[in-house]
Amino acid sequence: MDRRRFLKGAVLFLPACGLLSTAAQQALAAAQAKNAAAGEADTGLGDYKPGDHWYGMGVEIDKCIGCNRCVEACKAENDVPRDMFHFRTWVERYKIRHDGEASVECISTQQGKEATPEADQDVVRTFFVPKLCNQCAHPPCTQVCPVGATFPTEDGVVLVDKERCIGCRYCIQACPYGARYLNPLTRTADKCTFCYHRLVKGLVPACVEVCPTQARVFGDLKSKASRLVRFERMNHISVLKPALNTVPKVYYAQLDGEVR
Amino acid sequence: MEMFREIMGRVSGYIYPNEIEINWSILIVVYPYLTGLVAGAFILASLVKVFNVKELQPTYRLSLLTALSFLLIAPFPLLLHLAWPMRSFEIFLTPNLTSAMAMFGFVYAWYLMGVLLLEVWFEFRRDLVVLARETKGVLRFVYRLLSLFSSDISEAALAFDRKAIRFITIIGIPSAFLLHGYVGFIFGSIKANPWWSSVLMPIVFLMSAIVSGIAMVVLLYMIITATRNETIDMKCLDKIVTFLFYAVIVDFSLEFLDFIHRLYESEESIQILGQLIALRLFQNLVILQVLMGMLVPLAILVVVELRRFNDDMRKLLYFISVILIQLGIFSTRWNVVIGGQLFSKSLRGLMTYKMEITGLEGLLTALVLLILPFVILTVLVRILPIRRLDQQALPPG
Numbered sequence: 001m002d003r004r005r006f007l008k009g010a011v012l013f014l015p016a017c018g019l020l021s022t023a024a025q026q027a028l029a030a031a032q033a034k035n036a037a038a039g040e041a042d043t044g045l046g047d048y049k050p051g052d053h054w055y056g057m058g059v060e061i062d063k064c065i066g067c068n069r070c071v072e073a074c075k076a077e078n079d080v081p082r083d084m085f086h087f088r089t090w091v092e093r094y095k096i097r098h099d100g101e102a103s104v105e106c107i108s109t110q111q112g113k114e115a116t117p118e119a120d121q122d123v124v125r126t127f128f129v130p131k132l133c134n135q136c137a138h139p140p141c142t143q144v145c146p147v148g149a150t151f152p153t154e155d156g157v158v159l160v161d162k163e164r165c166i167g168c169r170y171c172i173q174a175c176p177y178g179a180r181y182l183n184p185l186t187r188t189a190d191k192c193t194f195c196y197h198r199l200v201k202g203l204v205p206a207c208v209e210v211c212p213t214q215a216r217v218f219g220d221l222k223s224k225a226s227r228l229v230r231f232e233r234m235n236h237i238s239v240l241k242p243a244l245n246t247v248p249k250v251y252y253a254q255l256d257g258e259v260r
Numbered sequence: 261m262e263m264f265r266e267i268m269g270r271v272s273g274y275i276y277p278n279e280i281e282i283n284w285s286i287l288i289v290v291y292p293y294l295t296g297l298v299a300g301a302f303i304l305a306s307l308v309k310v311f312n313v314k315e316l317q318p319t320y321r322l323s324l325l326t327a328l329s330f331l332l333i334a335p336f337p338l339l340l341h342l343a344w345p346m347r348s349f350e351i352f353l354t355p356n357l358t359s360a361m362a363m364f365g366f367v368y369a370w371y372l373m374g375v376l377l378l379e380v381w382f383e384f385r386r387d388l389v390v391l392a393r394e395t396k397g398v399l400r401f402v403y404r405l406l407s408l409f410s411s412d413i414s415e416a417a418l419a420f421d422r423k424a425i426r427f428i429t430i431i432g433i434p435s436a437f438l439l440h441g442y443v444g445f446i447f448g449s450i451k452a453n454p455w456w457s458s459v460l461m462p463i464v465f466l467m468s469a470i471v472s473g474i475a476m477v478v479l480l481y482m483i484i485t486a487t488r489n490e491t492i493d494m495k496c497l498d499k500i501v502t503f504l505f506y507a508v509i510v511d512f513s514l515e516f517l518d519f520i521h522r523l524y525e526s527e528e529s530i531q532i533l534g535q536l537i538a539l540r541l542f543q544n545l546v547i548l549q550v551l552m553g554m555l556v557p558l559a560i561l562v563v564v565e566l567r568r569f570n571d572d573m574r575k576l577l578y579f580i581s582v583i584l585i586q587l588g589i590f591s592t593r594w595n596v597v598i599g600g601q602l603f604s605k606s607l608r609g610l611m612t613y614k615m616e617i618t619g620l621e622g623l624l625t626a627l628v629l630l631i632l633p634f635v636i637l638t639v640l641v642r643i644l645p646i647r648r649l650d651q652q653a654l655p656p657g
Contacts, residue, residue, distance in 0.1 A: 084264045085280040104274040104608060109264075131276070140452060146364070147347070148356035166350060167343020169283040170361050176452035178276025178605050182283065187343035244451060260606055 048200045050154035054221045055194055056249035057208070058231040059130050061256070063215035066091055066128035070207035070216065071108045077195060077206035079185070084109045086181050088192040089132040089207055094258055095123045102258040129259050130216065132207070133158065133179040133192035134240060134248030141171035141180065141189075150189060156221075156249060157196055162188045176241050177248075194218075221249075272539070273609025282601045282613045285621040286594075287337040290629050292443045292465065293593045294334045297633075299440040299466070300473010301327040302376065302432060307503070309429040315499040321646045322484065323477045324383060328376050329637040335368060337629055340620055360446050371439050375432040382424045386413050387649045402643070440469040447596060454529035454607075455536070455600040460518045467511040472589035474504045475582040482579055484641065494571050501578055505561045508585070512554050515592075532607045540602045540610055545595045553588010557581035 074089045075082060090108035097103070099122075107128070139158050142150050149164035150171050160171075165188035172180040172189060183190035195205035203209070208218040219228025228251075235253035241260060242248075252259075267280060305323035307313045339345050355362035388407035392400055441462040447453075448461025458464075478500055485492045522530065537545055560581040564574060598613050616622030 085267070085277050087277050090277050104606070106274070106277050109268075109277045140450075143358045144361065144450075145356055146359045146362035147350040147354060148359075164347070164350065165344065166347040168338075168341070168361065169343075170359070170446075172278075172283050173601075174450055174452055176605055178278050181278040182281065182343060 045200050048202075052222065053155040053199075055156050055199065056135070056219065056221050056228055056251060057132070057194065057205070058217035058219070058228050058235075058237075058251045058253065060215050060217065060231070060235070061127055061129060061252060061254040063213040064091070064128040064130055065213055065215075066093055066107050067212060068108055069210045069212065070130060073206040073210040074192070077198075078193070080190070081184055086183070086190075088179075088190070089130060092129045092131060092259075093126060094129060094256065095120065095126045096256070096258065097122045098124055102256075127256065129252075129255075130207075131177065131179070132250060133175075134177055134246065134250045135192075135194060137247035137249060138245060140174040140176070140244075140246060144170045144174045146170065153196070155199070157194045157199070158191075159193055159196060160189050160191065162186050165189050176244050176246065270612035270614065271609060273604070274606055275604035275609040275611055276606055279604050279611060282598065282611065284597055284601060285341065285613075286598075286615055286623065286626045287341045287621050287629070289590075289593045289597045290626050291334065291337040292440075292597070293472070293590055294330050294337070294629070294633065295440055295443050296465070296469030296472045296589065296593070297476050298327045298331045298334060298371075298376075298473070299436040299469040300471065300475075301330070301477050302436045302473070303470050304474050304477050304500070304503070306429045306433050306436075309426055310433065313499065315496050318493045318496045318647070319477055319481050319500060321383065321644070321648075322481055322641070323473075324376070324380050325637060325640045325644065325646065326477055326480060327473070328380055329633040329640060331368075331372055331376060332636055333629060333633045335364075336632075337626070338364070340625060340629075360442070360449055363442060367439055367442050371435050375428060375435045379425055379428045379432060381408070382421045382428065384644055385410060385421055386418055387645050389413050390649055391645075406643075437466055440466045447600065452605060453600050454527065455533060455603070456596070458518060458522075460514060460521070461596075464511070464514050464518060467507065467514055468589050468592050471504065471507045471511045471585060474500060474507060475585040475589075478504065478578060479582045479586070480637070482575065482582075484646070492571075492575065494574070497578065498574070501561065501564070504582075504585075505558075505565065508554065508558050508561065512558065515554075529607055532603045532610075535610060536599060536603045540612070541595055541599050544591050545599070549588050549591040549595055552584055553591055554585075557584045557588070560584075 068091055070089055071087065071091060074080060074087075078088055080086055080088050087108060090106055093105050093107050095103050135156060135158050137152075137156065139150075139152060142148075142152055142158060145151075145165075146168060147164055147166055149166070150158060150160045152158050167182065167187050167189070169182055169189065172182065175191075180189050180191045182188070195203070195207075198205060204218040205216075208216045217227050217231045219226035219231070221228060221232075223229070231253070232251060237251045237253060238255040239248040239251060240255075271280070301323045304316070305320055305327065308316045308320040339348055342348055351362055352365045355365070385407055388403050389411055390413065392403035392407060392411075395403060444462035444465025447456040447465075448458050451457045478497065481497070481500075482492065522533065557580075560577050564577050569577065602611050602613060603609070604611065618624055
């Protein structure tokens with residue numbers, strides 16, 4: 001082959017590849033549309049239609065007793081590493097002293113467990129705050145993921161594709177809530193999924209199910225009959241770090257200004 | 261439990277439990293340092309071709325080769341840092357267009373293939389053709405291969421080379437700005453992190469890149485001329501250092517402005533950032549970066565400008581200041597990348613970074629990655645003439 005022909009071939013090769021892949025994608029999209037039209041879309045979700053839902057979680061601070069059962073249930077349900085510093089959900093204890101100073105500890109890792117009872121004498125009130133991925137409507141984590149491995153679903157849950165994540169950890173840096181971690185087992189980014197595998201079967205997340213005081217309220221904001229809609233109507237609702245405009249879908253009732 | 265206690269011992273205040281791991285390690289410090297050198301060295305080179313600063317001609321080719329050597333290694337720290345390096349090609353094939361990091365492959369490929377390699381090739385083409393004629397054996401083939409089997413060194417062809425170089429350099433300057441400005445953007449655009457989130461970040465990165473690149477070329481020029489027993493062109497050296505001096509002043513002003521801005525704006529994060537500087541970064545930020553890496557070399561350069569030292573004294577002072585500047589810029593990268601991860605996003609506590617020594621993301625890997633560009637550069641300056649071959653020495657034909 002002479003050089004001219006080789007170069008010509010090389011120049012044509014790239015656009016040709018582009019055209020071929022576009023054609024392949026279009027063929028795939030056409031096939032999917034056809035399947036969907038025939039009602040045979042094999043999403044593995046059965047009757048479940050993601051577009052019909054918009055999920056969120058309510059947390060009633062005054063009801064949380066810090067029993068940590070949600071944390072345990074989450075770890076068991078989602079294969080979260082059983083060590084002391086990987087959590088999809090955790091519980092913080094806030095202590096407000098006479099002078100207004102607040103101190104925080106994580107009762108799930110037992111940070112600060114050494115505190116003596118004397119140190120608590122000055123405390124005027126204390127409360128527990130369960131934390132988890134806020135399933136933001138404007139998630140900074142999905143914006144920064146270079147390969148689109150973390151993505152919002154139609155029903156408002158942010159998920160991570162384990163097969164796609166390259167482990168660059170940019171999403172962990174971008175999350176203002178510390179809700180993400182690199183799972184040491186899968187070596188990919190991990191976080192709360194609202195137990196998505198349970199949602200699609202009509203169940204509530206594991207943490208909600210085990211909560212003995214019903215401090216966690218799960219629901220579908222598109223359904224008027226949802227517990228969460230009622231919870232939002234009956235309480236003064238706050239979200240974490242509202243100034244960052246991430247539009248969280250974890251709604252707190254009776255949230256103290258100290259919590260961030 | 262023991263391990264947990266040990267780890268918690270390195271934490272002060274309250275941090276979110278997942279924050280115990282420092283996710284971006286020393287490799288991510290090395291990455292902006294390397295790309296900074298690339299951008300800086302290239303911008304120095306472009307002063308010759310676009311702005312016609314004739315005095316810098318002796319370091320033109322060295323600057324280009326320095327930029328190339330460092331650029332070739334620049335993606336490796338990122339690649340080694342990935343938990344799934346084999347999936348990295350996904351960034352090229354199916355990039356998520358909203359992500360700054362997804363642009364890496366394109367910015368990098370453009371800068372390497374569209375700018376640097378082309379400019380290096382056009383600059384060295386004539387000499388490669390000449391060398392291919394003069395040498396024998398394997399080396400002859402290497403030179404012919406490097407010249408891509410071109411053989412035309414007529415005046416018309418050389419005129420085309422010169423035109424091409426000028427054109428590529430003009431495109432290259434914004435590309436160099438883009439390359440490093442973009443690295444700064446990766447950090448500056450993370451609004452969740454008050455230590456990073458700043459619109460000045462890309463510009464500060466860019467100016468510190470120019471400073472580090474120029475200082476590195478000065479250092480290499482001095483070392484290479486010394487090892488080859490050649491004399492340093494003092495006019496050239498003085499001129500580069502003048503540019504370095506201005507670049508340091510601009511860089512320092514920008515960093516200072518950034519600091520003042522944060523302090524004046526004094527958002528909710530200011531307290532934890534104050535603690536960060538006082539408790540975790542004092543040595544690296546105040547002593548290494550600002551004092552040793554910026555103020556001392558600046559003072560040296562001021563003294564050199566004001567007083568008429570002889571050549572040897574100037575060389576010595578220049579040598580000291582460019583080494584200090586390298587130290588300072590590396591600390592800058594460290595303080596940005598590691599510093600930004602040492603405080604909790606709860607704004608209530610501080611972590612500690614415990615660097616691995618032998619691990620994949622450890623000190624040794626970082627050192628290897630920092631040494632490799634110099635190895636490549638050594639090979640390049642052995643093969644390629646960093647001074648133009650004398651026109652008269654042309655063999656017939």
